Amino acid sequence: MRLSIAAVCTEALRELRARKVLSIFIVAVVAVMFLTVTLTAGRAAGLRESVVSAVDSTGVKSIFVRANPGTTLSASLLTNISQFSSVENAAAFSPATDVANVNIRGGSQVPLRTVWSPQPGLYGAFGSTAVGATMGTPGALTSIGIPSGIGAVEDAYGNQFTLSGAASLPAAAAALEPTLLKYGGRPDRLDEATVFVINVSSTSEVRATGQLVSDLLSGGGTPTFSIQTNQRLVDLQATLEAEVGVAGQSGVAGALLLAAVIIAAIQTSSILSRRKEFGRRRALGATRSLITALVLTQTLILAVIGATLGGGASTLTLLLLGVPQPPAVFFAALALLSVAVGTLGGVVPAVSASRRDPVTELRIP
Template sequence: MRFFSLLREALSTAWANKVPTALVVLLVGIMCATTLATVGRTAAAEQQVADRLDAAGSRLLVVTDTRGGDLINPAVVDQTRALSVTERAVGVAIPVDVVNQVVGAGGTRVPAWSVDGDLSEVLTVTAGRWPGPGEALVSADAQLALGMDDPVGAVELASTTQVGDYSVVGAFEAREPFGQYAAGLVIAAEPDAVSDSLYVVVTDSAVAAAAQSAVIGLVDPPEFDSVSIESPVALAELQAEVAADLGTFGRTLLLGVLGAGALLVAIVVLADVLVRRKDLGRRRALGATRGTIVAMVITRTLLPALLGAGIGTAAGLWAADRFAAIPPWQFTTGTAILAVLAAIISAVLPAIYAATRDPVRVLRTP
C-alpha cells in the first residue's frame, strides 16, 4: 500500500472510530502536559542552577595578601590573566576614602579602589575616557554623593595622615562580579603598584579547583597563612550536586509518566484492535500483508498522538508559565517527541497481534 493511501485509510479509520481516537489524544496530551508541568519545572530549576553556576560571581576566586608581603605584583596579575583557565584577572588594593577636592575634608566620603590590570574587565566607561595611571572614574552614585555636576574634577584622600589626589576623567558602570565598585571610584593603578588582593574569574566552574592551584602557585606565598582564599570550588561542587540530584529526580519522574501513559495507550490500541478485528481480518483476506496491517494500526495511533502532543504541550507550557518555570525549549521539544514515540511503541505489540491472526478464523468469529 502506498504511503498516501495508507495515510488516507488511517485518517478515515481514526475519524470513524472517534472514542479510541479521542482516548489516544487525551492520553498523549496528559503525558505532555503532566511532564511539562512537573518534570518541566524541575528542568527549569536545573537550568537556573546551571545559569547561576555559570554566573561570574560563582566563578570568582579571591586571593588576599594578609601580611602585606608584596605577593600580588603586576607580574603575578599578568601571569594569572594568561592562564588558560582564567577569563579575567585584576589586582585590587584595599579601598580608601576620598572626598571631593573642591569641598575638602568636610565633604562626603566615598570608597575608591585602585585596580591593576585591564579596567575593561572590571567596568564599562559611560562618559569621559579611560583613565591613565593615577586617574579615576566615578560611578553615578558616587558622583551624586560627592556633589559633582559632571564626572570630571578631582578627589583627595580623606585621611588626615595621608595626602594624595586623583583626577576624575569619566564615569563608569561596574561589571559583574565587581558590583561593589558602583558605590565609589575606580583608580587606575600605577605601573609598579602592589595589590592587596587578586580577583580571578575562572572560565568555567568545572575548572575552579585547577585554577585555584595554578593561581596559588603563581602567588607563591612563603607560608600557608600568608594569604586568605575565597574560593568558588565548594560552591561549584554544591551546585553541581544539586543539579545532578534534580536531573535524577526529573528523569525518574519522566520515565514514570511516559511509562504509565504508554501502558494506557497500549490498552486503548489493543481494545480498538479487538473491536475492529473483523475489519482487519477482511483486509487480510482481501490481500493486505501483515506489514500493511501493522503500518495501519501504528499510523492510526500516530495521527491522534501528534494532535495530543500539540495540545498537551500547549497546556503544559501554560501551566508552567503560571508557576514562572518555563522549561528550556530543548526539553519541551524532547517531551513532545518522547510522548509520540511512547505512543507508537505501545501500539507495536497490538499491531503485531492484529497482523498475525488467521483472517479466516477471525471472520468466522461471531
C-alpha cells in the same frame, strides 16, 4: 497494494475521525503523561535552574585574591592565571587612590582603582570597553555628587580624571564598592595590584583552581595574600543539583511506561474490534508493511497532538502555580520522548494487525 506517504496519512486521519472516542482517549493519555512528567521532573529542572542561577549570582564561580596590608600582587601573573584551562576570565585591581569631585572642594572622597585584564573585552562586563576610560559604580558616583557619571575627579596631587559613565562590578568584587575604575589594558610586569578577581568555568573547579592560584602567587614561599571562595555555596549547589535531580527523575520512568502500556492496550482493543476490516484490506492486496505503517501513523498523529496539548497545559499550569519554567531543551526533549513513547506503544498492535490471516478473519461473523 502500495500507497504514498501522503495517502497513508490521509487514510490514517480518516480512520481516526471514524474512531473519535478512542482517538481522544489516546491523546488524553499522552497529554496527561506530558503534564505528569513536567510537574515532577520538569518542575524539578526549573527549580534547579532557579537555584543554580541564584547561587551563581553570588559569585560562586569566582575566586577573590587580596594582598595583605603593605604588600602587592604582580598584575603580570594574571596573564599566567588566565591561561589555566579552568579560568574563563580574570581581572586585577590596583591599590586605591582617593579622589574627589573637582567642582566640590573638600567634598567626599572615593577610591579610584586601575583595572587590568588579559581579556580587554572583559571591560564590557564592568560597563566599558574602552581602555583608558574612567567610570564609577553608582554608589561612588552618588557619593561624590556626580550621579550621571559625567564629570571629573582629582586626587591629592592634582591629577584629574574624566568620568565617562557608570560602571558595574561582578558579585565576586562587590567588596570593592563603592569605587571608580580606570581601565588600564593588559597588565605588564611593572603593574602592581592588590586584588585579583578570577572567574572559573565550573563550580567543580573552584577548589582546585584556587589551589593553583595560591601556588603560583606564593612561589613556594610564605603567602602574602588571602584567597576567598564561596566553597560552602559551591558544595550547597552541588548537593541541591543532585537531590533535586533525583527527586525529579523518580516518577518519569513510571509515567512513560504506564502511558506506553495504556496506548498499547487501547490500540490492541481497537484492532480486535476491526479484525474483519484488516482481513478485507489484506484480501484486497494490502501488504503487512502497509498495515503496520497505517496503524503506526495513526498512533504517531495522536501522540503529536497529545504532546502539543500536554506542552500547552504544562506551561499554563506552571505559570498558575508560580513555579519556574524548565529549560526550553527540557520541553523539546520531553515532546520528542512523548511522541516516541506513544508511537512505540502502537508497535505491538500494529505488528499484530499486519499478521492477521485474511481468510480466517473474513470468516468471523
